[in-house]
Amino acid sequence: MPDKKITELPVVSTISDLDIAPVVQGGLISGETRRTTVAQLRSGILAERPLHVREFGAVGDGTTDDTAAINAAISAAFALGGGTVLLGPRRYLVNSGELLVRENVILQGQLHQGGFRMNSDYATVRYTIVLNPAYTIRVQRNGGIHGVAIMRSGMTRATTLRQGLDEAAAFAGTAVTLGNGAAGGSAGNGADSSLTRLLILGFNWGIWSEGNARVRISDILGDCTNGLYLGRSFDVSRISEVNWHPLLTTARSWSNTRIPIAAVENNGSGLFRITTASPHGLASGDMINVAEVRGSGAPACYGRWVVTVVDGSRLDLRGSSFAGLWGSGGAVYINPNRRLGSAFVINDADMASFENCFEYGHEIGFDVQNAVHAGHFSNVGTDGWNDMADPSTVGIRIAGTSLRTKWVGGFISSKGCSVQVTTTGAEQHEIIGVDVTGGARRIAEVLSGQLSFVGCDFTGAPGTGNVTISAIHLGSGTGSLIVTGCDTSPVTFTADNAAAMQKLQLAANRPGTSTPNTQRIAAGRLELASVSAAAAIETRLSTDVDGAVNIHRRSATDGAQLTLANSASSVVAQLSVASNDLVLETRSGATVTERLRMASNGTLTVGTGPLVLAADPTAALHAATRQYVDAQFTDRRMTTVLLSGATALAQASHNARMLIANPGTTLSINWASTGDGFSCSVVNRTGGDLALTLSGFTGSTPSNSDGFTKIRSGGVATLLLYSPDGGTTRICHLTGAGAP
Structure with missing residues (x-):
């Protein structure tokens, strides 16, 4: 190459690591002129900086597969003993394999991704990994992901009700897996890993952790069928500020669609056929809810159904049995915000902590499964579309061998049943200071296990038809249910039987300023006890499941000296309703015998024993019209x-x-x-x-x-x-x- 001035040299379009550039000519210390490569320059000047995926060939245009380049950057950081790998403000497609965030490596985007976007438009969100749902991002011990959006590839922006239903149905795969165990698989080595400030959209599972201790997950926003699974997690994992919300379909004119019902009839094959007042836009296999029909003459069509479309305004409810005669009223609710999974699942974990977490629209909000020991939930919440009145959803479900679960603050709202307990142990679960709202079915169900409500506010309504959404129900296998210091004014307590109702304990509850100081018991037994100062005599008044009012004492024999110890409860009097007759019975020896019966038509019948009145009607203040013969009442003046x-x-x-x-x-x-x-x-x-x-x-x-x-x-x-x-x-x- 002939000699040229520097200004005459061609401009270099790209510089590779092997390019040679003169740097220093001879100086005072060194008389020789030295040269270096770009690679030497990078390693000398930027020796301690984070690695960037662009240095390893990542393009970030959303269409080029950057899987190998990002993994190469992570491996390079791992080879240095750990460090940070940066994503630029681009969209990186991962389409050919898993991303493996190796030990001691952090994959980092921007400070915070946020969540809600106008019209659910996430197409321009940067610092994004667009992930093929056939793969996952796997995080190993001490690794983490911070400030990154993770979106399922193929995700589209829904602009109509039909597109919203289809988009929710297309959710697939698992976005992030902690450790070596894939979703539903065996344990992995993801202990002490961390996930923060993530936006996760469009997957079947947002985060899956199995067999990892001391994980830290915080500041997560996402829209997935199922949110977070935390299984076999020990040594106090911490979960905070995690919010699963239907971001891809919410806040749109069609997000919650209600269509009035024009007719309900038999389809000719024994199924309910619904005619809507306007076109429904549904396809066969879609799911709807039918509400507001409890009092219309066709209560059996209330609830959740999968439909077969007859035409643009008619739907058949699969699996239904037509009954009743519809008169008017009712509506079809179409909900693209419905997520048929669980927002939080906790299984086999000790002292896991959940703080300031929330979900909307899931089948189950918090699903506490087997062997969860002393789980702590602080200021957490669940919510849903209450108008839809879906009886199948559950806010909190505590099940299996879980024990000593604590819920403090927050609210559980707008589910079919806000709280459901089906545990096997004798330890008490506690819900403290929580606003527990009656949904489409009940406020709470204690089917087995022990539960305490302390200082809670219950809200609800009596419902219509055979539905009581303000009920707290005790199943036949229930343990104790303690309700203390709560606002119970809207609550009706129900039970499968009298034995179950006897497990209810009420103490120091607030009846409400406009409600009399009474407690409604729909079935079972309510007992009011009076104990002497010496605790030697006790009298109890109780109501049984059959409607009888019983007066009890703690002795099987008469006498003033009644003792509490070593004595069985004995019914001494009973007031009951039999075939609409009011019946009074008292004990005579070993049996309770009818003494007085007032029939529904007003007839008063005296049982065994005479009716004795005072001989002197004036002294006894009897009516002057009564006549007496031998001190006995005989007739009344016409x-x-x-x-x-x-x-x-x-x-x-x-x-x-x-x-x-x-x-x-x-x-x-x-x-x-x-x-x-x-x-x-x-x-x-x-x-x-x-x-x-x-x-x-x-x-x-x-x-x-x-x-x-x-x-x-x-x-x-x-x-x-x-x-x-x-x-x-x-x-x-x-x-x-x-x-x-």
Whole structure:
């Protein structure tokens, strides 16, 4: 190459590590001119800087596969003993294998990714890994990912209800796996790893950790079918500020779609067929909820259904059984924000801590499974579309061999059941200071295991039809349920049986300023106890599942000296309702015997034993109309009733009474309103003979041996109704001052 001035040399478009550049000509210390390569320059000047994926060939255009380049950068950092690998403000496609974040290496993007984007447009988010859902990003011991968005490849921006449903159905794969165990696989070596400030979108699982101790996960925003799985995690893993929310479909005009129902009918094959008031836009296999129909005559179609589309406005509910006769009302709810998974799953972990975590729209909010010991949840929350009234969802589920779980603060809202406990151990789970809201089914269900509500606020409503969303329910296998210091004004306690209700303990609860100081018990037993100062005598008042009110004492025998020790509870009196009769029973020896019965029609019947009244009615303040024979009550003076118009005689108003028929009176008698055994006396003061109009009798006129069918003017006659053969023959007999 001929000699040229430097300004005449061609411009270098790219510089490689092997390029030679003169740097120093001879100086005072060294008289020689030295040269260096670009690689030497980089290693000398930038020896301690983080590595960048661009240095290893990553393009970051969202379409070029950068898997090998990013892994190479991570491996280079690992070879140096660990360090930070930087992602630039680009979108890196990982399409041909896993990313392996090796021990002591941090993959880092920007300070924070945020979450919500207008119209769910995430196409321009930078510092992003676009991940093929067939692969995962695996993090090993002491490794981590900070400030990165992880998005499923193929994810699109939904702009219609149909696209929103399809996008949620397309979620697949696992975004981040801690350790060597793949999702659902065996344990891995991801102990002491950390994930912070991540945005995770479009996967079946957001984060999966199996067999990793002391993991740290914080400041995560994501939209996945299932959020975080933490299994076999020991030595206190810390989870904080993790929020799983339907970011890809929320805050749109079609996010929560409600379509009124125009008709409900049998489809001809025994299924419910719903006709919507406007086009539904659904496809066969989509899921809907039907609500607001409990009181419409077709309550059986309430709930969640997979549909078969008949046409643009008609849907058949798969698996339904048509029943009832729909009149009006109801709506179809279509929810692309629904996520048919669990936001948080914890299994076999000790002292795991969850703080300031939240989820919206999942099938189960927090699923605490087997062998979770002393899990701590502080200021956590669950939420959903309450209007949709989905009875299948659960806010908190504590199950299996989990023990001593603690929930402090936050709220559990808008699920079918806010809290469900099905544990096997005898240890108590506690929910403290939490706002627990009744959803579409119940506030809480304690089906087995032990639970305490302390200082909680319960909210809900009585529901309609056979649904009580303000109920706290005890199953037949329940352990103790303690409710103390809570606002129980909206709560109805229910139970499978009386034995289950006896496991309920209420203490020092707040009934609410506008609600009387009472507690509703829908089934089972409520006991109120009174114990003497010496704790030697106890009296209890209880209500049983059959509606009986019992008075108990702690002794099987009479006597003033009753002791609590070594004595069984004995019923001494019982007030109950049997076939709408009010029955009072008292103990006589070893049995409880009926003493008094008030029938639904008002008849009062004395059982065994006489009815004794005072001999002197004046001294006893009895009514002056009562007559006494040998100090016993025998009869009551006949009551008079004044008549002056058209009168239909009835059992309740006229039986065993003296009727004064003044001018203008007409009389009619219907057997259905009077019946066998009805009688009355009539004084005719109308100024003429008084006729009787009969209906429902064997004859159309009164029966009388003299042929009289009217009551003589100024006379007194008795009317007696009877059936000599038990009802086939029905007679009105007139005696006394009759007239032809």
